[in-house]
Amino acid sequence: MERVRFAPSPTGHLHIGGARTALFNYLYAKRTGGKFIVRIEDTDLNRSTTESEKVIIDSLKWFGINWDEGIEVGGPDEPYRSTERNFIYEPYVKKLIDEGKAYYCYCSEEEIEKERQESLSKGETYKYSGKCRNLTEEERKKLEEKGIKPVVRFRVPDNEPIIIDDAVRGRVEFNTNDIGDFIIVKSDGIPVYNFAVVVDDHLMKITTVIRGEEHLSNTPRQILIYKALGFDIPKFAHVSLILGKDRTKMSKRHGSTWVEQYEQAGYLPEALINFLALLGWSPEGDEEIFTLEELCEKFSLERVAKNPAVFDIDKLNHINGIYIRKSPIERIVDLSIPHLIKAGYITEEFAKDNRQYVTLLVSTFREKISHISEIVNHAAVLFGDEVKIENEEAAEVLKQEHVVSLLDELYAIVNEAEKLDNEFIQNMFKELKNRTGAKGKALFMPVRVALTGQVHGAELVNIIELLGKDNVLKRIEYTKKNLL
């Protein structure tokens, strides 16, 4: 059975690229009937925080992909946080040292840094000198007595090819000559990520490692560890990076890079999933809109592209718009309410007491939005007492001769109304047409502009209903007084 995992380090938010990696892992597990595991790789004590871990897990949950084993849900390989697994790593480190495959190194960071700078200035690739490779017991004791806390380095063999048969990249070859003896345990006694992953993946019986391409260069080091420990080497699948508009690795500079931010902007998780699935993977036919379940059936590593992908917000918007229009209106209403409240257009109580009104508002504008927060821009037209003429075109509309009488008649009709509902408004336009002779554009546009100041907008009948009798009357008065 296939077993895959997503192993984020809790040093920030869930990056959009991380979300895609998690998704691919999830889809692969579902497709193959395997298990998906989530484990927290918090070996970096300086950068890892519990807040970050929470944020990442919350984002993962919102994203809608659940895991079979791992953090929070538990499983046969607890604990799922590497800082709590230190006792597990220790014997493996000891084994490597005992077998001479790893050794203690007492070089100070300053020393190493100096060496690095030197080789860099000479234009050479830096590799650890191997100074501490063959320290005698005697020498070690002396250094220990000085109170130096050593790191543990892996003894990298000479001139050995390392071949990765990558599921997406094909055969990739490295040579150990390009790798210096690297650190596997830091001086604080915590193993480094490269070591912890290997032990964790082995113990958790991970069969396929699907992760970002940035890990490809580290894979030979990990393979060395697998071999030294006598572990089976899993399959690897390195997925290309997601790039920003300028074709560099997507980062804060490129706008929203965390899934949290997309949640806040009002993107739907299914839409983000659909979009991210298409970023680097392609289905067989021409269809592009898929539910999670459909993706689970269709996904395969063979169809994952090798080339990096630029994150295209326009396409995300398009897909999200489709999902917004497809969703039950109630859901979109629920999602819209916080944005409308935040904009100050409604209160929580109002939303509770006037569900019908808010539903009409949302269904009036949802055709026009690509993410929920945009509804605020469109709803703006309903609030405030003044009518602001948006442009010359709108001003022109009001200059037409028949506008004054049209607005007078409109006022009269509305004034007599008890309540402006859809049916009444429909009839109102018929009556207006009868009384003034204006029809089509000449009928609707002046009303639209007089009431909203805009020449474009959503369904006028709905706008009028949403405005309500009092506001309509107020706005007609305002327009007649100030804009004619």
Add this chain to the structure above:
RNA sequence: GGUCCUAUGGUCUAGUGGUUAGGACGCCGCCCUCUCACGGCGGUAACAGGGGUUCGAAUCCCCUUAGGACUACCA
């Protein structure tokens, strides 16, 4: 600098030796319509360059160029 990865329209991609190079986003036009949006229809636009291999290359090989990742007691 070194190692590695990548290269089809502006963007995401299909394509695995013979296709009018297909789809999607965007953009443009038309239809629908009071308008915008939605929707429908149509259009614009690509094989980075140079060498090979082959009867025949987007497809296989090499070089160049361009981009990217890694090169930490980060992941």
